[in-house]
Amino acid sequence: MKKVLFSLLLIAATFTIVGCYEVTTVVRDTQVKTIGMDAPSYVKPLVAELLVKKGINGESSIRDEWKFSEDDVISMNKDVEKLKNRAAFLSTQKHKCDVIVSPMYDVYIADGKATVVVNGYPAVYINFRTMEDKDTTWLQVTNQYRVVSDGTNNK
Numbered sequence: 001m002k003k004v005l006f007s008l009l010l011i012a013a014t015f016t017i018v019g020c021y022e023v024t025t026v027v028r029d030t031q032v033k034t035i036g037m038d039a040p041s042y043v044k045p046l047v048a049e050l051l052v053k054k055g056i057n058g059e060s061s062i063r064d065e066w067k068f069s070e071d072d073v074i075s076m077n078k079d080v081e082k083l084k085n086r087a088a089f090l091s092t093q094k095h096k097c098d099v100i101v102s103p104m105y106d107v108y109i110a111d112g113k114a115t116v117v118v119n120g121y122p123a124v125y126i127n128f129r130t131m132e133d134k135d136t137t138w139l140q141v142t143n144q145y146r147v148v149s150d151g152t153n154n155k
Contacts, residue, residue: 045131050123053097062100063119064091070112080107087116097122 052060066087068076076082084105091100103120 047127047129047131047135048125049127050099050101051126052101052121052123053095060121061119062091062095062122063117064094066090066116066118068114068116073109073112073114078109080109083107083114083116087118091118091120092122095122098124 054060064087068083068086072086073083076086084107087105088100088103092098099122100118100120101123103118105119106117108115108117
């Protein structure tokens with residue numbers, strides 16, 4: 001009987017303590033104004049140059065062969081474009097470059113495995129700067145038209 005009475009007192013004390021517990025929520029506010037994404041914003045265009053890297057043997061071109069396991073091919077949903085993108089990424093890492101200029105790919109898929117051969121020219125971006133008027137003499141792009149030197153517009 002004492003055990004039951006002690007248990008009931010313990011339960012009553014627990015409910016009393018929990019009932020007295022107060023939850024405090026802190027809300028902070030600020031007066032910062034935000035601009036919605038529909039507001040017009042403009043960014044000055046950047047211009048950069050590409051420098052094709054030379055290898056140890058003086059050659060500019062590369063030829064890399066990348067092999068992908070069956071699991072790799074399945075993880076890329078057997079998508080040839082994903083295989084090419086992965087191979088290009090691996091080549092940029094290997095050659096410590098930003099981009100492969102004029103890449104050509106040979107993709108071989110057999111028995112669920114794939115081999116991708118990447119040919120091209122590794123290059124790095126240099127001389128980043130904000131576009132100036134002098135840069136527009138060789139690059140004028142307006143409304144999907146290219147202005148050529150004779151003044152005619154070609155689509």
